[in-house]
Amino acid sequence: xxxxxxxxxxxxxxxxxxxxxxxxxxxxxxxxxxxxxxxxxxxxxxxxxxxxxxxxxxxxxxxxxxxxxxxxxxxxxxxxxxxxxxxxxxxxxxxxxxxxxxxxxxxxxxxxxxxxxxxxxxxxxxxxxxxxxxxxxxxxxxxxxxxxxxxxxxxxxxxxxxxxxxxxxxxxxxxxxxxxxxxxxxxxxxxxxxxxxxxxxxxxxxxxxxxxxxxxxxxxxxxxxxxxxxxxxxxxxxxxxxxxxxxxxxxxxxxxxxxxxxxxxxxxxxxxxxxxxxxxxxxxxxxxxxxxxxxxxxxxxxxxxxxxxxxxxxxxxxxxxxxxxxxxxxxxxxxxxxxxxxxxxxxxxxxxxxxxxxxxxxxxxxxxxxxxxxxxxxxxxxxxxxxxxxxxxxxxxxxxxxxxxxxxxxxxxxxxxxxxxxxxxxxxxxxxxxxxxxxxxxxxxxxxxxxxxxxxxxxxxxxxxxxxxxxxxxxxxxxx
Amino acid sequence: xxxxxxxxxxxxxxxxxxxxxxxxxxxxxxxxxxxxxxxxxxxxxxxxxxxxxxxxxxxxxxxxxxxxxxxxxxxxxxxxxxxxxxxxxxxxxxxxxxxxxxxxxxxxxxxxxxxxxxxxxxxxxxxxxxxxxxxxxxxxxxxxxxxxxxxxxxxxxxxxxxxxxxxxxxxxxxxxxxxxxxxxxxxxxxxxxxxxxxxxxxxxxxxxxxxxxxxxxxxxxxxxxxxxxxxxxxxxxxxxxxxxxxxxxxxxxxxxxxxxxxxxxxxxxxxxxxxxxxxxxxxxxxxxxxxxxxxxxxxxxxxxxxxxxxxxxxxxxxxxxxxxxxxxxxxxxxxxxxxxxxxxxxxxxxxxxxxxxxxxxxxxxxxxxxxxxxxxxxxxxxxxxxxxxxxxxxxxxxxxxxxxxxxxxxxxxxxxxxxxxxxxxxxxxxxxxxxxxxxxxxxxxxxxxxxxxxxxxxxxxxxxxxxxxxxxxxxxxxxxxxxxxxxxxxxxx
Numbered sequence: 001x002x003x004x005x006x007x008x009x010x011x012x013x014x015x016x017x018x019x020x021x022x023x024x025x026x027x028x029x030x031x032x033x034x035x036x037x038x039x040x041x042x043x044x045x046x047x048x049x050x051x052x053x054x055x056x057x058x059x060x061x062x063x064x065x066x067x068x069x070x071x072x073x074x075x076x077x078x079x080x081x082x083x084x085x086x087x088x089x090x091x092x093x094x095x096x097x098x099x100x101x102x103x104x105x106x107x108x109x110x111x112x113x114x115x116x117x118x119x120x121x122x123x124x125x126x127x128x129x130x131x132x133x134x135x136x137x138x139x140x141x142x143x144x145x146x147x148x149x150x151x152x153x154x155x156x157x158x159x160x161x162x163x164x165x166x167x168x169x170x171x172x173x174x175x176x177x178x179x180x181x182x183x184x185x186x187x188x189x190x191x192x193x194x195x196x197x198x199x200x201x202x203x204x205x206x207x208x209x210x211x212x213x214x215x216x217x218x219x220x221x222x223x224x225x226x227x228x229x230x231x232x233x234x235x236x237x238x239x240x241x242x243x244x245x246x247x248x249x250x251x252x253x254x255x256x257x258x259x260x261x262x263x264x265x266x267x268x269x270x271x272x273x274x275x276x277x278x279x280x281x282x283x284x285x286x287x288x289x290x291x292x293x294x295x296x297x298x299x300x301x302x303x304x305x306x307x308x309x310x311x312x313x314x315x316x317x318x319x320x321x322x323x324x325x326x327x328x329x330x331x332x333x334x335x336x337x338x339x340x341x342x343x344x345x346x347x348x349x350x351x352x353x354x355x356x357x358x359x360x361x362x363x364x365x366x367x368x369x370x371x372x373x374x375x376x377x378x379x380x381x382x383x384x385x386x387x388x389x390x391x392x393x394x395x396x397x398x399x400x401x402x403x404x405x406x407x408x409x410x411x412x413x414x415x416x417x418x419x420x421x422x423x424x425x426x427x428x429x430x431x432x433x434x435x436x437x438x439x440x441x442x443x444x445x446x447x448x449x450x451x452x453x454x455x456x457x458x459x460x461x462x463x464x465x466x467x468x469x470x471x472x473x474x475x476x477x478x479x480x
Numbered sequence: 481x482x483x484x485x486x487x488x489x490x491x492x493x494x495x496x497x498x499x500x501x502x503x504x505x506x507x508x509x510x511x512x513x514x515x516x517x518x519x520x521x522x523x524x525x526x527x528x529x530x531x532x533x534x535x536x537x538x539x540x541x542x543x544x545x546x547x548x549x550x551x552x553x554x555x556x557x558x559x560x561x562x563x564x565x566x567x568x569x570x571x572x573x574x575x576x577x578x579x580x581x582x583x584x585x586x587x588x589x590x591x592x593x594x595x596x597x598x599x600x601x602x603x604x605x606x607x608x609x610x611x612x613x614x615x616x617x618x619x620x621x622x623x624x625x626x627x628x629x630x631x632x633x634x635x636x637x638x639x640x641x642x643x644x645x646x647x648x649x650x651x652x653x654x655x656x657x658x659x660x661x662x663x664x665x666x667x668x669x670x671x672x673x674x675x676x677x678x679x680x681x682x683x684x685x686x687x688x689x690x691x692x693x694x695x696x697x698x699x700x701x702x703x704x705x706x707x708x709x710x711x712x713x714x715x716x717x718x719x720x721x722x723x724x725x726x727x728x729x730x731x732x733x734x735x736x737x738x739x740x741x742x743x744x745x746x747x748x749x750x751x752x753x754x755x756x757x758x759x760x761x762x763x764x765x766x767x768x769x770x771x772x773x774x775x776x777x778x779x780x781x782x783x784x785x786x787x788x789x790x791x792x793x794x795x796x797x798x799x800x801x802x803x804x805x806x807x808x809x810x811x812x813x814x815x816x817x818x819x820x821x822x823x824x825x826x827x828x829x830x831x832x833x834x835x836x837x838x839x840x841x842x843x844x845x846x847x848x849x850x851x852x853x854x855x856x857x858x859x860x861x862x863x864x865x866x867x868x869x870x871x872x873x874x875x876x877x878x879x880x881x882x883x884x885x886x887x888x889x890x891x892x893x894x895x896x897x898x899x900x901x902x903x904x905x906x907x908x909x910x911x912x913x914x915x916x917x918x919x920x921x922x923x924x925x926x927x928x929x930x931x932x933x934x935x936x937x938x939x940x941x942x943x944x945x946x947x948x949x950x951x952x953x954x955x956x957x958x959x960x961x962x963x964x965x966x967x968x969x970x971x972x973x
Binding site: 053054136137143144145146147148149150161162163165166184187188190193195196197198199200201202203207208209210211212213223224225227228229231232233235236237239241242243244245246247248249250251252253255256257259260326329331332384385386387388390392393426431432436 | 598599602603604606607608609610611614618624625633637638639640643644645647648741793795796797798799800832839840842846849850851852853854855857859862863864865866867868869870871874875878882929931932935936938939942943947948954958961962965966967968970971973
């Protein structure tokens with residue numbers, strides 16, 4: 001069963017690789033990226049998941065600005081509280097962004113940014129009373145709350161079962177039969193795993209996505225011993241293996257060769273080089289120095305922008321991408337010398353600046369309406385700081401959605417009630433009053449909103465997101 | 481071989497934590513220079529020791545067990561800077577590779593490097609930081625789900641081993657530890673009563689920050705009121721060591737690091753039994769001192785088990801060689817060695833296993849990463865294996881065989897680069913089959929499957945006296961490149 005699934009998947013990709021060779025000519029950058037409007041289906045759509053590893057402090061990402069709630073916030077957050085005057089105001093919404101997200105202010109003004117409040121893994125709508133009454137083994141209690149690895153799995157898999165093997169991105173790609181698996185420029189996260197395949201993990205601009213011994217330089221292809229080397233190399237992975245892991249290894253190697261043959265030239269292009277897209281380079285200009293995009297999320301989102309522009313090569317009218325940024329586990333030293341600087345401020349600046357550049361690149365290519373970027377993260381962080389200028393692991397969290405299709409200028413979901421021991425706090429007893437919010441919107445509803453826009457039918461949503469049916473008619477959150 | 485031969489020595493000392501001026505250490509005239517950060521703050525000198533030991537030292541089992549422990553009780557150089565502290569931490573793992581897991585946990589808990597990494601240094605009862613307490617339970621001892629003695633999930637599902645109240649109780653119990661004495665700064669140290677940041681030795685109690693309440697721990701153990709930090713720590717360690725999860729949870733991970741990604745439950749149970757008994761007997765020898773948690777007994781049970789041996793491993797047996805062990809496996813088989821320099825910031829980064837710099841306490845990869853396309857198997861090392869790394873593994877072979885590896889780099893003490901020596905194999909170059917078989921045995925312990933073997937022999941024979949004046953050496957490289965590229969080598973069984 002397994003071997004067959006792998007084979008089917010591989011065959012699917014190889015067919016595409018063959019088509020490329022036949023129609024566009026493989027390998028030369030000139031015919032991979034056409035000038036002007038890139039060739040793609042009229043209904044092309046892409047989702048871009050940006051995972052903030054470690055658990056982003058959503059309470060310092062989007063802050064209420066009305067006097068009452070800002071007062072509740074500053075009274076508990078104390079030295080971690082952002083000054084009210086420093087917040088990037090979101091119109092009349094009653095909320096402001098962390099000042100490091102200032103680059104997103106124009107995106108909000110355009111109506112292309114939507115904050116979504118208090119989202120987290122939920123089996124079904126859950127009140128505090130229900131949660132408190134539920135035994136730990138109950139479905140109402142998502143597995144291993146507050147644990148990084150498990151909550152990453154729940155967010156990435158769209159599940160409340162930490163043993164789930166596949167991601168909701170991977171399952172959606174499979175259900176919608178996208179041409180490619182989830183394409184990741186940020187590692188092997190479970191988000192892109194499906195029952196059939198691993199995410200397609202691609203390196204950064206400038207990298208060689210290929211095996212040197214399979215190179216196509218004429219000195220290689222005209223010398224018999226080197227031709228024999230390449231033939232043997234491809235040959236040894238085509239053979240059945242006597243071991244299950246070796247079988248998987250060989251299959252991944254074959255897939256890697258096929259994808260390298262197709263994508264290597266496109267992947268290698270750096271800003272300003274032949275084959276680069278001026279609209280993307282210009283939009284990312286604030287983050288480009290000496291021909292390189294800034295390391296981290298900027299470089300990943302630049303690569304995704306290129307892959308979207310290069311759809312004629314990458315193929316498929318639906319594509320799910322994955323990028324990531326780590327370092328959000330701010331147990332200590334969340335802030336620096338002042339609350340406006342330090343680790344969390346730096347991380348959010350990287351998120352805000354790169355997201356804004358990415359959105360501008362999509363606009364410049366007239367693709368903004370077709371591309372939606374969204375954040376995910378392990379969990380929110382405790383409302384109450386700990387003794388080391390940091391915050392600990394919590395549950396419900398604020399997230400950001402950016403794109404031309406976003407119904408922006410509004411906020412979505414319900415901001416947690418900022419009361420320790422209040423209706424959203426899991427805690428009752430004095431030892432547990434750190435403000436860990438029970439989510440009021442679920443990961444499934446969040447994902448369903450994105451996937452519904454992406455083109456998934458209700459039946460497909462129920463397949464991809466098994467808990468969605470527990471939310472009755474409230475299947476989506478309305479931000480798209 | 482004694483421990484002393486493999487203890488890490490590269491890199492500089494503790495002066496970074498004795499800077500009494502207001503100038504940043506690397507801006508002080510005595511220390512300024514291009515390599516200040518590298519030699520005083522980073523883990524780069526440790527990669528020199530790591531790969532020199534791994535490719536040249538005789539005590540390979542100690543190196544491998546310490547490397548496994550390093551990937552269970554993880555710290556990293558992303559969050560902790562101080563070469564001498566990181567070096568102390570790893571030397572502790574080398575020292576204790578065959579002592580007792582309780583001792584490992586005790587030294588790890590008291591390490592100021594871990595204290596900084598997971599915020600237990602200067603943790604204060606007033607609002608305790610939960611970081612170390614949570615990961616001690618989740619990653620270093622019992623895990624999140626209740627396990628049977630054979631490592632399988634109780635009831636086939638995840639029944640939680642603890643809740644957040646438990647985590648807070650452990651956090652409270654482990655409050656009241658500060659750095660060892662020895663650090664100094666120009667501006668004093670805080671909080672009141674705590675020592676300055678310093679990594680020379682174990683953390684010491686600072687009673688004023690230690691919780692004074694009764695805190696129930698796991699397994700019926702309870703931290704009494706008015707405990708000392710030291711007595712509370714012993715109770716913490718007792719509670720996790722006697723927890724029924726610890727033996728299969730740690731035992732299975734040692735199997736996964738040393739032998740096989742998907743051990744049978746019976747194999748896990750045998751290893752867990754050795755962990756609990758502290759003793760393991762095989763082939764007329766007994767390993768271990770008889771105390772629960774004995775690592776000599778546990779490692780012997782991992783390596784001497786029937787499932788780890790035998791000439792006909794099951795289809796599910798084995799593991800993908802992680803990048804580090806792929807590097808060292810090729811080097812050792814081909815008379816090679818590495819001073820580590822090229823395998824850190826270059827190949828370590830390319831293949832996402834830059835030793836001493838895992839992204840977080842969750843290591844380079846999770847122990848339960850699902851093998852793509854499989855319904856049941858896990859492959860921890862597949863967590864960093866993908867289309868890009870598949871290609872780069874081959875390019876590492878190109879680097880060693882066709883680019884000549886790396887020469888000694890100026891500024892690296894005692895450098896000799898990263899090289900293999902294929903000349904000794906040229907004696908067999910005229911007989912391609914003999915050459916390929918010789919390399920295959922070095923790579924995989926056996927001849928390759930016949931069709932693979934035939935393919936490689938054909939490719940090797942493509943070099944001959946008429947195609948190349950150096951056909952003997954070309955044949956050896958052609959053979960080595962293809963043999964070490966095979967799934968049979970890359971997946972060890």
